[in-house]
Amino acid sequence: MERGQAQRQQQVRRQQSRSRKRKKYTLHYLLLFLFCIGLGLTLCFTVLFKINTIQVENNSYYSSEELISRSGLSKGESLFAFNAGDIEKMLEDRFPYIQSVKVKRRLPTTIILSVTEEVPLGSAYTEEGYSILSESGKVLKVKVNEAPKELPVLLGLEDESFTVGSYLSEVAEAKDGSKSRVLTEKFQRLQRFMTIAEEAAFGNLTYIELTDLGEIKVLYDGRILIDFGSELDLSKKIAFVQKVLEDGIADKHPLSGYTNENFEGTIDITDRKQLRTRALAISTVADQRAFTVFEDEDAFFAEEDEEEPVTEEPEVTEEEAEQEE
Incomplete structure (x- = not known):
């Protein structure tokens, strides 16, 4: 009986020994595997994958x-x-x-x-020069002396001061409640107008004026001032204007002497059911801010430096003054 118990104990010890050996081998293999992974990663970072x-x-x-x-x-x-x-x-x-x-x-x-x-949207007229704005409301450039001809000038933002890289939403957040809402609403109105205009392929806009009253005016091709009024039925208003332009607006004013290519005047489409036109020299009604060319400060100061120095007159002593008398 004692012999059988001893055999069982010996068998248990052998099993425990084999179990320890298996764990030891498993640990060795795991460490070897991790070493290989680390070596592979090191080679990837230092030798194999280099920028060429x-x-x-x-x-x-x-x-x-x-x-x-x-x-x-x-x-x-x-x-x-x-x-x-x-x-x-x-x-x-x-x-x-x-x-x-x-x-x-x-x-x-x-x-x-x-x-x-970013996709440039327009050139905002400000007192500091033109600021180029993107479709997302990002300020791309500031203090531009002359508005790029490929972009419409944006009127109605002249009191704003912009910083390159900022967004109109950030400019609006920094303002008081009412001013913040006005600026935000103006830009959202501009975005909506441009979206509808692009969908209708209505381009060649010289300037877009956003008034505080929620109205939209545009100067088309530098010669036709179009008053859209509010945004109500804006897509239909644009379609109506396009049809009139295509059919020949100058034909409506045979005594004006204008042709379809050089007609100057106004279109009032504040009521989408009724369009009124008027022939006149556009310079009399167009907003001249859109054509402003700001002075180049660097050139201005350079001209100042080139001016002839002012020669100071010699001081007159009291004795010389008495002699002159």
């Missing part, structure tokens, strides 16, 4: 060289040795015409900077 090509796509306002230089990326460094999010944010903050950037890794050796750019 950096590409920039969908960029038109900034050169690829400028964006790559600002990104801090360089050939020869590891494909995984940088934080893509940090680079994306830095480029978006640094370049106002960039709406977003996506850094893409293409194995084994390529980095792609995929750019989404």
Whole structure:
């Protein structure tokens, strides 16, 4: 009986010993596996996946060289040795015409900077010069001396002061309640108008005037002032105006001497069911702020520096004054 008990104890000890050996081998294999993984990752970071090509796509306002230089990326460094999010944010903050950037890794050796750019909407007339605004309300440029001809001038924002890279929503938030609402409403009205105009292919707008009363006026082709009134039935009003322009607005004024190509005057479509036209020299009714060319401060001060120095007259002593008398 004692012999049987001893055999069972010996068998238990052998099983425990084998179990310890299996655990030991398992641990060794696990450590070896982790070592191989670590070695592989190290090789990926330091040897295998090094940047050989950096590409920039969908960029038109900034050169690829400028964006790559600002990104801090360089050939020869590891494909995984940088934080893509940090680079994306830095480029978006640094370049106002960039709406977003996506850094893409293409194995084994390529980095792609995929750019989404802001779409310019118009040039806001301000007392400091023109400020270029995007469709999203981002300020792209400020203190521009002359409005770009490819963009409509935006009137009704002359009291605002803009900073490059900021958004109109941020400018509005910094204002008092009523002023904040007015600015926000004006820009939203502008966005709605431009959306409808683009859908109708109604372009060639010289300026867009947003009044505090919620009305919209535009100068078309620098020669026809169109008063749309409120936004009510705006799409129908635009369609009505387009039809009149296509059918020949000058024919409605045969005594004016205008042709369809050079007709100047006004269109009143505040009531979409009734359109009124008037032939007259557009310079008498167009808002001249939209044609302002601001003085270039650098050139102004340069001209001041070039002015001839003023020669000071010598002081006259009391004795000389008495002699003259």
